[in-house]
Amino acid sequence: MAPLTGQTLLIGWLLLPYAAAFLAALLPPLARWLALVCCLATGAVAVAIQAGVLPASLSLLGPYGVELQPDGLAAPFLLLDALVCGAVVLDGWRRTLPGPFLLLLMVLHGGLASAFVAVDLVSLYVTLEVVGIAAFLLILASRSERTLWLSLRYLLIGNTVMTLYLVGAAVVYLTQGSFRLEAVAGAGAAALALLLVGLLTKAGLFLSGLWLPRTHAEAPAEVSALLSGVVVAAGVVPLLRLSSVVPALAAVLPLIGVASAGLGLLFALAEADAKRLLAWSTLSQMGLVVLAPAAGGLYALGHGLAKAALFLVARRFPGRDLAGWAGRPLAAGVWVPLWIGSLSIVGVPPLLGFFAKSGLDRALPGPMGLLLSLLTVGTAAVYARLWGAPLLAEAPASPAAAMTPPEPAWSPGVLLLLLALVLLGATEATRTWSPALLPAAAKAALVLAAGVGLHRLLQPLRRRPWFRLPDLEGFPDLVGGIGVVGAGLLVWIR
Amino acid sequence: MDAFRLLELLILVAVLVGFVGLLLSRNLFLKVLAMDVMGSAVVALFVLVAARSGLQSPILTAPLAPGAVAAPVPMADPIPQAVILTAIVIGLSIQALLLVVITRLARIDPSLDLASFDAGRLDRGGRR
Numbered sequence: 001m002a003p004l005t006g007q008t009l010l011i012g013w014l015l016l017p018y019a020a021a022f023l024a025a026l027l028p029p030l031a032r033w034l035a036l037v038c039c040l041a042t043g044a045v046a047v048a049i050q051a052g053v054l055p056a057s058l059s060l061l062g063p064y065g066v067e068l069q070p071d072g073l074a075a076p077f078l079l080l081d082a083l084v085c086g087a088v089v090l091d092g093w094r095r096t097l098p099g100p101f102l103l104l105l106m107v108l109h110g111g112l113a114s115a116f117v118a119v120d121l122v123s124l125y126v127t128l129e130v131v132g133i134a135a136f137l138l139i140l141a142s143r144s145e146r147t148l149w150l151s152l153r154y155l156l157i158g159n160t161v162m163t164l165y166l167v168g169a170a171v172v173y174l175t176q177g178s179f180r181l182e183a184v185a186g187a188g189a190a191a192l193a194l195l196l197v198g199l200l201t202k203a204g205l206f207l208s209g210l211w212l213p214r215t216h217a218e219a220p221a222e223v224s225a226l227l228s229g230v231v232v233a234a235g236v237v238p239l240l241r242l243s244s245v246v247p248a249l250a251a252v253l254p255l256i257g258v259a260s261a262g263l264g265l266l267f268a269l270a271e272a273d274a275k276r277l278l279a280w281s282t283l284s285q286m287g288l289v290v291l292a293p294a295a296g297g298l299y300a301l302g303h304g305l306a307k308a309a310l311f312l313v314a315r316r317f318p319g320r321d322l323a324g325w326a327g328r329p330l331a332a333g334v335w336v337p338l339w340i341g342s343l344s345i346v347g348v349p350p351l352l353g354f355f356a357k358s359g360l361d362r363a364l365p366g367p368m369g370l371l372l373s374l375l376t377v378g379t380a381a382v383y384a385r386l387w388g389a390p391l392l393a394e395a396p397a398s399p400a401a402a403m404t405p406p407e408p409a410w411s412p413g414v415l416l417l418l419l420a421l422v423l424l425g426a427t428e429a430t431r432t433w434s435p436a437l438l439p440a441a442a443k444a445a446l447v448l449a450a451g452v453g454l455h456r457l458l459q460p461l462r463r464r465p466w467f468r469l470p471d472l473e474g475f476p477d478l479v480g481g482i483g484v485v486g487a488g489l490l491v492w493i494r
Numbered sequence: 495m496d497a498f499r500l501l502e503l504l505i506l507v508a509v510l511v512g513f514v515g516l517l518l519s520r521n522l523f524l525k526v527l528a529m530d531v532m533g534s535a536v537v538a539l540f541v542l543v544a545a546r547s548g549l550q551s552p553i554l555t556a557p558l559a560p561g562a563v564a565a566p567v568p569m570a571d572p573i574p575q576a577v578i579l580t581a582i583v584i585g586l587s588i589q590a591l592l593l594v595v596i597t598r599l600a601r602i603d604p605s606l607d608l609a610s611f612d613a614g615r616l617d618r619g620g621r622r
Contacts, residue, residue, distance in 0.1 A: 064573050122577050129584045136591065145602060149611040152522070152595045156529060159588045160516060163532045166581060167509060170539050173574060174546075475612045479517045 006055045010070060013045050014117075017110025021103045031102040035089045038109055043082035045113075049075040057119075067120040067180060073240060076297035077116040077233050080304045083420050084229035085109045088222045091312050091413030098141045108134035108226065115234040121169040121179040121195070124238050125162060128202055131234050132158040135227060142220045150218050157201065157211050157478055164486065165198025181238075185246045192248060193489035197482060199242070202235030205290065206260040207472075207481035209283050213267070214473050216279035221315035224275070228282045229308030233300050236286060240293040248493050253290050258371060260287030265378040269458060270469050274320045274386065278310055281382055285345065288375065292363035295356070301424070302356035306341040309417040313337045326388035333409040335391045337418055342383035344421050346448060347376055349441045352421045355428035358440040373447055380451020381458065501542050508535035522599065522606040526592045533585040540578035544571045 017038045024031035048054050049070050060066045070078075085105060092101070111130035118124050132155060139151040169179060171191035176183035184192060197208060204212035216228050243249045264284025271277040285303045289296045314320075318328040330338065344353035357376065361369050429437075472481070512535060515528030548568025596606065603610040 122580070126580060126584070129588070133588065133591065140595070148595055148599055148602075152592060152599065155588060155592060155595075156516075156525065159585070159592075160513070160529050160532065163509075163529070163536050163585075164513075166536045167506075167539060169577075170536070170543055170574070174543050179577075475608055476517060479513075483513065483517065 007058050013041050014114055016041055017106045021106040024103050032089060035102050035106050038106055039082045039086035042078055042113055046075045046078035066123050068117045069119045070117045073297055074116045076301040077237055080301045081112045081230050084304060084308045087413035087416045088225055090416055091222060091411045101141050104134050104138050112230055112234055116237050119181050128234055129162055135231050138223045139219045146218055150215055154215050161198045161201040164194050168194030181241055182245050189493040192493055193486060196489055197486040199235045199239050201482055203239060204232045204283055204286050206256050208485040210472050210481045211478050212283050213276055213279040217276040221311055225308040225311035228311055229304040232286055236289055239290055240296050244293050257287040257290040261375050267469060268382045272322050274317055274322055275314050282307055292360055295360040295363040299356040299360050302352040303345060305417050305421050306344040309337050309341040309414050312414050322385055329390045329392040331392045337414045338386055340418050342386055346380045346383055347444050349444055350425050352425040354444055355425060376447045377450045377454060380448050381454040384452050384455035505535050505539045520608050522596055530589060537578050537582060540574040544574040547571050
């Protein structure tokens with residue numbers, strides 16, 4: 001028998017979700033436990049990578065084979081994958097989930113884990129398509145007419161951009177004779193632009209990410225949590241990897257990130273629907289993730305955990321309309337996660353979001369840091385709209401509640417995510433503790449106050465709308481946005 | 495212009511035609527078909543890339559008689575062929591999934607006109 005090396009462990013871990021999904025199809029009662037085991041395994045691998053006990057790269061089947069790199073860049077994303085998928089499993093523990101939900105969740109989990117560690121163009125293509133198909137089927141699982149069209153749109157757009165990505169991969173192979181990510185640097189601007197169109201669209205960035213808000217807002221709550229929490233990160237990780245080996249991309253990506261952050265913020269501030277506000281905020285936050293590859297992982301982790309918690313409690317919102325938001329009290333199981341999640345995204349101290357944001361701040365050069373603060377003020381103004389709702393004093397004893405089995409007041413999945421936000425924040429605090437964090441904390445408080453002020457300023461404007469943002473979410477707009485981004489990159493990249 | 499460049503150009507035109515079709519056609523079925531045109535063009539591109547070094551399939555034949563020397567035949571590159579085989583399978587399954595959804599959408603609007611599904615302007619904020 002072969003000795004148990006790090007390599008065999010890694011391969012076993014990558015295969016585990018697919019084997020578990022197969023087993024879950026045969027033995028449905030085991031599905032929840034199997035899904036949980038997959039999430040635990042991924043979490044353990046993420047911790048092992050941080051501890052440095054696993055090989056940092058492995059190459060399977062020779063020089064043209066599969067290249068995997070479970071390195072420090074992948075670790076936070078793997079942890080995010082484990083926590084968000086685990087939270088969704090726990091959230092649905094007491095409910096009957098639609099048909100193959102858990103099976104698809106395991107496939108999605110496995111696809112994401114592979115996408116985070118793959119470093120050759122072909123493996124990335126395959127894993128991104130697996131993620132895309134699994135997400136498509138998950139959106140479809142609720143079987144409503146509305147999601148039918150949304151899922152079709154999602155897969156159509158996703159496959160189209162991946163086709164363009166393949167053209168780029170073919171050009172890379174033609175000129176460099178290899179599918180490695182490093183080879184992209186010498187393959188010319190056209191190949192890079194085509195690859196970028198695929199990855200930017202998958203990551204939900206700027207004009208090519210315009211598919212994101214409606215898809216994330218209309219999908220069922222637990223699917224939205226998965227999509228906004230981790231699925232967009234599948235496109236971000238290759239982008240971060242590419243930008244560290246391709247100098248031309250390292251110059252372009254921060255600008256796309258800032259543009260995406262601004263666009264998402266503008267639409268989130270003008271939005272009238274709570275779930276769509278969260279979705280637009282995802283588009284904006286993904287822009288911040290790609291600003292600096294060194295700090296992107298932690299930022300994506302902080303944002304993904306908080307956003308997944310927010311989307312999971314969105315299922316229990318008394319209504320989605322933001323106009324009457326302040327008049328509808330929220331139960332404690334919704335109100336507390338809403339505050340903790342949004343405060344973390346805004347970057348308020350002891351939570352993980354604060355350390356992610358100050359890490360990003362340190363990684364950025366001077367003027368960009370100021371821009372980040374301005375964008376954070378906008379983010380605070382966006383979330384201040386959700387803070388208007390008061391806390392429900394006590395649960396009303398309605399007779400209807402006795403008919404259906406009562407849902408627990410606190411979802412265990414949401415609790416897991418909040419706990420992760422607080423505990424990971426505490427870990428970061430002990431790891432990176434320095435007196436320089438005190439001014440950062442003061443700055444965060446200032447930014448928060450400015451955000452609330454901006455929210456107060458904007459509130460009267462919303463009652464008397466004096467201009468409307470264009471609706472950019474029709475299908476022709478999405479395809480056009482992809483075309484514009486592709487053409488722009490072709491012209492721009494040198 | 496040599497044959498390789500010409501074929502490459504034609505394939506890229508096909509990709510572009512597929513993309514324009516996806517943008518302009520109003521019928522959902524035609525949109526999916528346009529996506530398939532793009533996919534087929536990419537398959538052709540990979541086959542072309544593989545054929546750069548030769549046309550013979552790189553497959554081992556029966557062992558030669560001792561002493562005989564095989565004529566050096568230019569072989570095709572097996573790597574792009576192997577890659578595109580995976581992509582064809584993925585493309586096929588996505589095509590099948592999209593067509594299943596389209597048959598279900600056809601029950602809502604048999605003409606499959608984009609405007610009857612993409613009515614975001616009417617119900618902003620999303621009904622459920």
